[in-house]
Amino acid sequence: MEKKLITILVPTYNEQEVLPMLYERLTKLMNQLPNYNFEVLFVNDGSKDDSLNIIMNLRSKDSRICYVNLSRNFGKETAMIAGLDYSKGDAVVIIDADLQDPPELIPEMIKYWEEGYDDIFAKRRSRKGESFLKKFTSKMYYRILQSFTRIDIGKDAGDFRLLDRRCVEALKKMRESQRYTKGLYSWIGYKKKEILFDRDPRAAGKTKWNYGKLINLSIDGITSFTTAPLRWATFFGVGISFIGFIYMLYTIIKTIIQGVEVPGYASTMVVILFLGGIQLIFLGVIGEYLGRAFYETKARPLYFIDRYNETKETNQNK
Numbered sequence: 001m002e003k004k005l006i007t008i009l010v011p012t013y014n015e016q017e018v019l020p021m022l023y024e025r026l027t028k029l030m031n032q033l034p035n036y037n038f039e040v041l042f043v044n045d046g047s048k049d050d051s052l053n054i055i056m057n058l059r060s061k062d063s064r065i066c067y068v069n070l071s072r073n074f075g076k077e078t079a080m081i082a083g084l085d086y087s088k089g090d091a092v093v094i095i096d097a098d099l100q101d102p103p104e105l106i107p108e109m110i111k112y113w114e115e116g117y118d119d120i121f122a123k124r125r126s127r128k129g130e131s132f133l134k135k136f137t138s139k140m141y142y143r144i145l146q147s148f149t150r151i152d153i154g155k156d157a158g159d160f161r162l163l164d165r166r167c168v169e170a171l172k173k174m175r176e177s178q179r180y181t182k183g184l185y186s187w188i189g190y191k192k193k194e195i196l197f198d199r200d201p202r203a204a205g206k207t208k209w210n211y212g213k214l215i216n217l218s219i220d221g222i223t224s225f226t227t228a229p230l231r232w233a234t235f236f237g238v239g240i241s242f243i244g245f246i247y248m249l250y251t252i253i254k255t256i257i258q259g260v261e262v263p264g265y266a267s268t269m270v271v272i273l274f275l276g277g278i279q280l281i282f283l284g285v286i287g288e289y290l291g292r293a294f295y296e297t298k299a300r301p302l303y304f305i306d307r308y309n310e311t312k313e314t315n316q317n318k
């Protein structure tokens with residue numbers, strides 16, 4: 001029987017310190033699994049350091065290494081879809097370059113894949129090397145996001161997973177530009193299996209995330225998944241209007257009974273400021289969705305690539 005091909009997809013941005021270590025761990029793993037063919041596909045996401053050269057060197061030594069070089073830095077979400085577009089495997093394993101996702105878990109993923117699961121994802125049991133604040137905010141965020149939607153968003157599961165070819169094809173169909181891939185994995189469905197692991201701290205190099213990026217990703221997560229905040233705005237508006245109406249009746253009746261009363265500056269100001277604030281917040285919420293609609297209607301390609309292995313890309317037909 002023909003051996004199955006497994007693509008190991010590595011989004012890479014300024015990872016020169018870890019790439020040699022990663023390669024070593026991956027080769028060890030690939031040698032342990034002689035019944036499969038492997039393709040290690042690096043997506044170089046516009047690294048400013050030596051990552052691309054290191055990858056090209058690896059390729060000259062080892063033909064299992066492939067790479068896609070993006071025309072600039074597009075972010076991990078886009079790097080992943082680029083990788084899925086260029087992957088050839090019957091299954092694709094997405095793994096971070098920094099060895100926070102232990103490659104040693106891949107054989108177990110393959111085992112479940114052979115048993116018929118389509119999406120085997122690794123769920124963190126612990127998060128070593130992450131601050132209390134990061135853990136706490138992440139927990140709260142998932143709780144909120146989950147409360148919005150019936151679809152089960154894998155809490156504590158990242159992008160480290162094995163995807164069957166049909167999941168890959170499904171993900172490739174979703175060409176939205178503000179990608180929240182974590183939600184998409186759940187959205188496409190198929191047979192899922194979770195395995196638990198302890199997430200290691202980054203092996204070397206620095207994290208590319210900061211709170212600004214995380215906040216943006218969180219907002220993308222909510223706005224790409226649900227329009228619940230818009231509905232909240234409606235409910236809130238109805239609630240406030242009702243209170244306002246009652247207050248109006250009260251004021252009219254009071255004026256009829258007691259005559260015109262001049263003082264009342266403080267209460268008027270309070271109401272104006274409060275409602276002004278609420279209106280601005282929900283204007284912002286509407287703006288978020290309008291902005292997303294704006295980006296999606298432009299329907300720009302998700303990325304451009306400089307080269308795939310040795311071939312320089314000119315026609316971007318993916």
Ligand code: UDP
Nearest residue numbers: 011012013045075076079096097207208209
């Ligand atoms: N990454 C990327 N493009 C970016 C930022 C990150 O391809 O713009 C890659 C990075 O090289 C790594 C993975 O995404 O393989 C996860 O990044 P990082 O380890 O910095 O994130 P964290 O683990 O801290 O969430």
Ligand code: MG
Nearest residue numbers: 096098100202
């Ligand atoms: Mg990391």
